[in-house]
Amino acid sequence: MTSRHAPVADWTSDFDHTDPTWVADPYPIWEDLRQKCPVAHSDRYGGTWLPVTHEYVSEVAYDTEHFTSRSVVVSEVRPGPEDLPAPIGVAPPITSDPPFHSIARRMLLPAFGPKPIAALEPFTRDLCRQLLKETAGQATFDAAVEFAQHIPVRVIVQMLGFPQEDADIFRHFIRQVLEDVDQSPEERQELINQGEIDAYMDNQIAEHVANPRDDLTSFLVQAEIDGNKLAPEHIRGTMVLLMIAGIDTTWSAIGASLWHLARHPGDRRRLSAEPALMDTAVEEFLRAYAPVTMARLVAQDFDFHGQQLKEGDWLLLPFPSANRDPAAFTDPDTVQLDRDHNRHAAFGLGIHRCLGSNLARMELRVALQEWMAVYPEFELADPSAVTWSSGQVRGPRTLPLRIL
């Protein structure tokens, strides 16, 4: 993907997370910044900060006083007066601050605990087997498009109780929200104003009000906070959040894991020979290729390790960089499938820990188990054809693999 912005002149003072160099391989940039200036600044997007060490990333994640989650996607558009204000935000609870945050989050947590997620494993396994069956006989195919991306979409569609055949509607929408962040304010506002996805969600809400059943949408339309039903904007925002947060992210994690295994025959054969390694391997893939960089808005002027942060500045929160910090991880750039000290931050830290982490882990583990059972030997069909997403969720969007 090409950036609409000028090339970056200096990563310490002019970084841009949509620059092609960052998109292709951000790890050397972060490594360099960790040594030069652990909090970089850029005037782009109206002013953005970038801490890169595990220590500073943690500090921001735990600090809900100086940073607000009102918007978590850095773009040319800051939240406007028409958006729900803090502490709720447009997509609760990810855009919510305390004290509302915990109310919105506690409502959703039971659906995403390890026990209810385990109940979705058979559906996920069947889905992976079906997708792999559809690739049978092809010598090469795009594993990002034909395999990885379908898994989280169809599982979240199942959880929300939407028709399975609607799964494809969301792919286009998600790319708009997450990957077209370097569009001009006018272009992006127009996109937001189109409101197609809101109309879809409103239809689903109405349909679930009329015919409640055992799914997340029915749960949301019946849920109450302090005896009141949720505002329609809250329900819609949460549903949009579950779609967005649940799809691009896990798609990326599955694709990046396959990309690694395609390029490392030793790891591939070891995982094939020792299936019991899968649990530590999944955590190691999540550490080394964590897809998600979050963001905050600075809530009040203050001094952060010598940098003068101003209210309304963006701050990128690169958990993938924290996961590669040698101060926190031994030999961080090497994937060790049996790494057993692994406090990685792929799912964030603090009160906004990824709500869907149990779901994502289950999907990644099942996808890799089923893949390895069918295709234990594979390689990149054309390394130069691999493309990576731009924006705050990083993963392969084109991944042609040759089955060996």
Next chain:
Amino acid sequence: MTTEAYRVHVDPDKCQGHNRCYSLAPELFDTDDLGMASELGDGTVAPDLLDKARRAVANCPEYAISLTEVQP
């Protein structure tokens, strides 16, 4: 012969529900309806579970789990 005894404890103020401990050592931890973890019983670690307890500690992203030696 004296044997060391160990206890695990999850600090509920630090736990954010990553569920690494429950996944690595379900013999020692449980999770509630919100996915928040706590030690089972009084947290006493049977000698054959000490390695699992150490791994749970070393994989908690929030540094929420402690493993302490207790006097028998």
